[in-house]
Amino acid sequence: MSRGTFLYALWCLGVLGLYLAAASQGYSPFADGGRTAGAARAYGPTHK
Amino acid sequence: MPPEDSSVRTLSCPTCGGTIAMRAAGYTVTLACEYCGTLIDATNPDARIITRYHEMQASLDIPLGTRGTLRGVEWEAIGWLQRTDGWAAWEEYLLFNPYAGYRWLIAQNGRWSLGTMLTAAPQRDGPDYIVAGRRFSPFYSGSTARVTRVAGEFYWRVKVGEEVRATDYVRPGFMLSLEQDDREKSWTVSELLTGREICAAFDVASPPAWLPGMTPLAHQPSPFARRLKEWWPVAALSFMALLVLLTLFGGTMQPQSFSLSVTPDGPSVSQTFGPIELPFGRQAMTVQAMTPNVDQGWVDIDISFVNRRTQDSYDAYALNEHYSGQDSDGYWSEGSPLQTLKIASLPAGTYDLVVDARAHHWGSTGNWGWDASSGTYKTEGLPPVEVILTVARGARFASNFWLAVLLILSPPVLMLILHIMFENARLAQKDGEPADADDWLQGMQAP
Numbered sequence: 001m002s003r004g005t006f007l008y009a010l011w012c013l014g015v016l017g018l019y020l021a022a023a024s025q026g027y028s029p030f031a032d033g034g035r036t037a038g039a040a041r042a043y044g045p046t047h048k
Numbered sequence: 049m050p051p052e053d054s055s056v057r058t059l060s061c062p063t064c065g066g067t068i069a070m071r072a073a074g075y076t077v078t079l080a081c082e083y084c085g086t087l088i089d090a091t092n093p094d095a096r097i098i099t100r101y102h103e104m105q106a107s108l109d110i111p112l113g114t115r116g117t118l119r120g121v122e123w124e125a126i127g128w129l130q131r132t133d134g135w136a137a138w139e140e141y142l143l144f145n146p147y148a149g150y151r152w153l154i155a156q157n158g159r160w161s162l163g164t165m166l167t168a169a170p171q172r173d174g175p176d177y178i179v180a181g182r183r184f185s186p187f188y189s190g191s192t193a194r195v196t197r198v199a200g201e202f203y204w205r206v207k208v209g210e211e212v213r214a215t216d217y218v219r220p221g222f223m224l225s226l227e228q229d230d231r232e233k234s235w236t237v238s239e240l241l242t243g244r245e246i247c248a249a250f251d252v253a254s255p256p257a258w259l260p261g262m263t264p265l266a267h268q269p270s271p272f273a274r275r276l277k278e279w280w281p282v283a284a285l286s287f288m289a290l291l292v293l294l295t296l297f298g299g300t301m302q303p304q305s306f307s308l309s310v311t312p313d314g315p316s317v318s319q320t321f322g323p324i325e326l327p328f329g330r331q332a333m334t335v336q337a338m339t340p341n342v343d344q345g346w347v348d349i350d351i352s353f354v355n356r357r358t359q360d361s362y363d364a365y366a367l368n369e370h371y372s373g374q375d376s377d378g379y380w381s382e383g384s385p386l387q388t389l390k391i392a393s394l395p396a397g398t399y400d401l402v403v404d405a406r407a408h409h410w411g412s413t414g415n416w417g418w419d420a421s422s423g424t425y426k427t428e429g430l431p432p433v434e435v436i437l438t439v440a441r442g443a444r445f446a447s448n449f450w451l452a453v454l455l456i457l458s459p460p461v462l463m464l465i466l467h468i469m470f471e472n473a474r475l476a477q478k479d480g481e482p483a484d485a486d487d488w489l490q491g492m493q494a495p
Contacts, residue, residue, distance in 0.1 A: 001278070002274070002275070002278065004275050004278075005275065005278040005279060005282065008275075008279050008282055008459055008460075009282050011455075011456075011459060012282055012283070012285075012286040012456050015286070015452050015455045015456050016286060016289055016290065016293070016452070018452070019290060019293055019448060019449075019452040020293055020297075022445075022448055023293060023294075023296075023297035023298075023445075023448065024297065024329075025329070025330045025393055026330055026331045026332030026333075026392055026393050026394070026442070026443065027330070027332070027392050027393045027448075028332070028390070028392050028443075028445035028447055028448050029447070029451075030445065030447035030448075030451075031332070031390050031391060031392030031393075031443075031445070032364040032365075032389040032390050032391060045371035045373075045382055045383075045410065046382065
């Protein structure tokens with residue numbers, strides 16, 4: 001295994017670790033919470 | 049400093065008087081003075097001058113007389129010449145070993161190749177040539193290589209300005225060159241040397257790493273192809289591991305349902321449900337907000353998980369709407385009466401779910417009133433909208449999954465882009481059609 005491949009495998013392990021940490025803490029940067037304050041709301045049909 | 053060798057013959061340059069060593073005595077036909085560049089006929093006992101030059105010898109990366117071991121054979125650099133085809137210039141060192149004969153060490157753009165002259169013409173197969181089971185594809189033809197500078201000794205009468213017609217065939221890591229003039233044809237296979245090999249043999253500078261904008265050699269293998277081939281299995285394995293983690297951690301549990309009714313175009317309804325227990329750590333919550341009978345209108349649903357002890361509030365918002373109608377294209381509808389909200393990382397504790405909901409009818413006059421019999425507000429002709437909330441512990445964040453996939457795939461995709469850029473730059477020198485996907489795949493071949 002070359003050094004580049006080893007580093008890439010390490011990168012993948014890091015990503016998997018972060019995913020595992022986020023999953024165990026119920027965290028997501030894209031969660032819905034906190035969208036109420038100042039959120040722009042558009043109503044009505046958009047059908048033309 | 050070149051090593052001393054008792055078998056080396058010396059003679060004086062008739063022009064500058066410099067002492068010139070003849071290292072392949074008996075084979076050498078032409079000798080170029082390494083101090084003044086004068087060409088001397090080595091077969092003449094009086095060392096007759098063939099051509100006199102008064103330009104200073106270039107300082108060579110490998111001083112003539114230097115010995116180095118390549119592929120298990122000790123070679124001595126005995127001659128050097130510089131050539132150009134009008135587009136690119138390169139240097140060729142003639143290597144000599146009394147038992148192994150001659151080889152060429154070719155330097156271009158800081159990269160080195162070891163050339164071996166073939167003693168028989170290669171086998172032709174369509175437009176390609178085959179040498180020792182290796183297939184070489186046409187790269188460019190019809191160029192004229194001209195000698196521009198020369199030093200050292202050679203086995204033929206080389207002179208500045210000498211020209212040959214050159215045709216090149218390549219495969220990753222190798223080049224097959226045909227050089228011909230009016231008298232003879234010669235075939236040479238050159239193999240690209242690794243930086244480690246050439247540095248260990250002749251202590252020259254390491255080849256520069258390829259960067260976008262640089263022109264690779266015609267036979268230079270893509271430095272990204274090997275990484276790509278090694279990285280894809282790692283990426284596939286990581287993807288599988290991600291799928292497993294998504295399955296293990298993506299479930300919801302202990303759902304609780306709550307409902308309330310909202311009058312279209314009536315006042316906002318606020319209601320508190322609970323308790324909702326989160327026993328440990330931090331957990332995500334999934335809330336499904338369903339309004340089964342919303343039609344031609346919308347419902348604003350603001351929810352808050354309020355911690356009973358700390359009064360910390362975690363908010364989210366859903367907009368359920370549904371519209372439909374008929375036009376010249378027929379029936380249409382848009383919107384959804386079901387929204388799913390995911391709230392991240394709620395600390396352990398006991399929570400109340402506070403819901404504020406307000407319904408509206410599209411185009412309604414807002415003619416609503418208090419119905420004492422049911423104890424609710426009602427809009428004339430419009431039934432109340434039922435809001436059903438299902439709250440469950442846990443959430444499956446697809447966004448986390450796809451973000452992780454993106455991070456895992458980014459390096460191989462970057463390598464793929466660099467590989468394509470490299471192959472495009474390499475193949476831009478080739479005769480014929482511009483590079484396409486087939487060429488990029490061919491560039492993935494192992495040398």
